[in-house]
Amino acid sequence: MEMRGGAPGSGLVGRRAEFAQLVRSIDEPGGVGAVIGEPGIGKTALVHRLLAEAGEGRGHLGGALATVSQISYLALRRAVAAGLPSGAWVREPAHVAAAVAAHVADGVLAVEDLQWADPGTLAVLELLAGRVRLVLSVRSGDTGSEPALALVRRMDATEVLLRPLETADALTLLDSRAPGTPPNAAAALLHRAAGNPMLLVELAAGEERVASVVLGLLARLRPLPQLARQSMTLLALAGGELPIELVAGVTELQASELVEVGDGRVVARHALLLDAIVERIDPARRRGLRAALAAVLGPSGGPTPTAGDDRLRELRAAVAVLSTGAEAGDDAAGASALDAATGAGAGGLTARELDVVALVGEGLTDRAIANRLGLSVRTVETHLASARRKLGAGNRRQAALLAGADR
Amino acid sequence: MRPLIVVEGRDEEWVHAVHQVRAVGWPVSSGLCDHAAFPVTGCSGVVCSAVVSDSAGAARAVLAGVAGHGLVVLAGAGRDVNDRLCDDLRHLGELDHRVGVRRTPVLTAEQHALLDGLRAGEQIGTLAERLFLSRRSVERRLALLRELFAVDGNVALAAAYGTQLAEVPVPGPDQPGRGVAFP
Known part of the structure; x- marks a missing residue:
């Protein structure tokens, strides 16, 4: 596709290669390009620039919205x-696709945030593949991301993955938005933004924006499964890095781009998010949890802890109550779980007790648990009562929650 | 550029934001139109001020934004709804998300009226007359404002107020009247 005057993609800090890739994806009529990445990574900037260079009247920009999906x-x-005409929008996808294709003709149709698109839009887009030039964007790690990415793959789209900016590019961006930032302050901003252009721009605008940025980061935890959220808490308590063996839900965390994995370690990307998680934990509990985590990790150079380590399970139980029981104001349960994790109270659950509460978390009855584990119903009841007592749980569900077994 | 302001805080902070928007020249309308009967038709350069307390309210706010309105919203729904609202508004323009501690003072309607007058060059007597206050009351209130803004003198106070107002985009020459009309 021919782009109008000027150097293509000029002004796109650190994104020239990705921009060229996106342009190539729609070289031919019917080509489809999809920009994929975390919130704030620059998908919109890339799409808008492409439309601007496509020429007056040739670009058609739309997008889905979460609140009105x-x-x-x-x-x-x-x-x-x-x-x-307004009547076009009450028709079946095939009719809508035909009308849209005729309208867009040899222009470019850009649809942002496919992860929030309604089924009708997704169906139309699939029908438009091969008929008009399409540019799509998909946010990674959101609830609708997987179906949207599956559609992108069915359409055989060129996937343009936006990664965090390199340090030099981030610095260039910072210079353009906040010229004259002292080197120390710039280094701190780059560290906190972790290569995310939107975070960098927001943080550079002043400390008043930090609370908003933090809320945005915390919101990215919400779509994750409970185990992955607990792992982020553990990562926060550990200072941002843990052996991969100890981190449950790594796949989901990676998909959300909140962590990076390498050399057998999981490393959290956003120091701001880690700080926010830790700040939300009562200081006394924080100390206890960190001590428990240190016990699990053992001395530097010692054997690598395993996911099956009872102390790790107990620690997860304490973290679970911080993210679930704590919301219900169940302070006593939280303290009890913490005691178990830190060895200061009634002690941890036995492996069998953990097995029982895990199955409770899956919704099994005592009889079904007994059958599954080859135990008598009475033995199951005994294990569950013991687990409840140790965890300070008032009922079966609380016990499952406290043990981190509720999915 | 239109204002897209989401306040997560006290009512006073929201009222302050509404006054700021009005002070720079935007027409402000209370509440949100009922956009339940989508499509939205027409729009103007009006800024809607509203309290969003649930997902339906958030949807109305976003649709008003899609239609081209500016927004000053007090977000009092749950965390999830507030986050989605902010997320959507960021896709519609530059979001001013006011949450947490702010550097500049939050002003009452009367304080805004005083400062608007001061910025327009009104003298103490004129201010007193317009706001139905005694000269002494106006002077006392201005003294308090100088303290709040940490400045000496009314000229510096007017300048500081102007700086605070610069947080809010002003209507451009092509507004009001811009927006996207849906068939």
Whole structure:
């Protein structure tokens, strides 16, 4: 596709290669390019630049929105609303696709945030592949990301993955937004932004923006499974890095781009997020949890702890109550779980007790648990009562929650 | 550029933001139109001020934003709804998300009225007359404002207030009247 004057992608700090890749993806009519990455990584900037260079009247920009994701064809309506009669939007996807294709013709249709698109929009886009030039964007790690990425793959789109900016590029961006930032302050900003352009720009705008940035990062934890969220708490307590054997939910954490994995270690990317998680834990508990974590990790150079380590299970139980029981104001349960984790109270659960509460967490009855584990119902009841007592749980569900077994 | 402001805090902070937007020249409308009957048609350069307390309110706010309105929203829904609202508004323009401690003072309606007058060059007597206050009351209130902004003198106070107002985008020459109309 021919781009109008100027150097293609000029001004796109650290994204020239990705921009060229995106342009190539729609060289031919019917080509599809998809920009994929975490929130704030620069997907929108890339798409907007491409449309700007496509020329006046040739670009059609729409996008889905999380709050109103239920509205049919919203993402497409935002792109081509003015060109289609209102009656077009109550038709079946095939009719809508034909109308949109005729309207876009040899231009470019860009649809952002596919992870929030309604089923009608997704169906239309699939029908448009091969018929018009399509540029899509997908946020990684959101609830709708997987189906959106599956669609991108079915469409045989060129996937343009946006990674964190290199340090030199981040510095260039910072210089353009906050010229004259002293070197120490710049280094601190780059560290906190972790290569994310939006975070960098927000943080450079002043300390008042930090709370908003932190809320945005915490929001990225919400779609993750409970075990992955607990792992982020453990990572936060550990200072941001743990052996991979100790981190449950690594796949989900990687997909959300909150961690990086290498050399058998999981490393959290966002120091701001880690600080926010730790700050939300009562200081006394924080100390206890860190001591428990240190006990699990053992001395430097010692044997690598394993996921089956009872102390790790107990630690997870304490972390679980911080993220679940604590929300319900169940302070006593939290303290009890912490005691178990730190060895200061009634002690941890036995392996059998953990097995029982794990199955409770899956919703099994005592009889079903007994059958599964080859025990009598009475023995199961005994294990469960003991686990409840140790965890300070008032009922079966609390016990499962406290043991981190509730999925 | 239109204002897209989400306040997560006290009512006073939201009222302050509404006054800021009005002070720089935006027409402000209370509440959000009922956009339940999508499509939204037409729009103007109006800024809607509203309290969002649930997901339906958040949807109305986002649709108002899609239609081209500015927004000053007090977000009082759950964390998830507030986060999604902010996320969406960031896709519609530059979001001013006011959460946590702020550097500049939060002002009451009367304080805004005083400072707007001061910025417009009104004298103490005129201010007193317009706001139905005695000269002494106006002077006392201005003294308090100088303390809040940590400045000496009313000229510096007007300048500091102007700096605070610069947080908010001003209406451009092509506004009001911009926006996206849906068929």
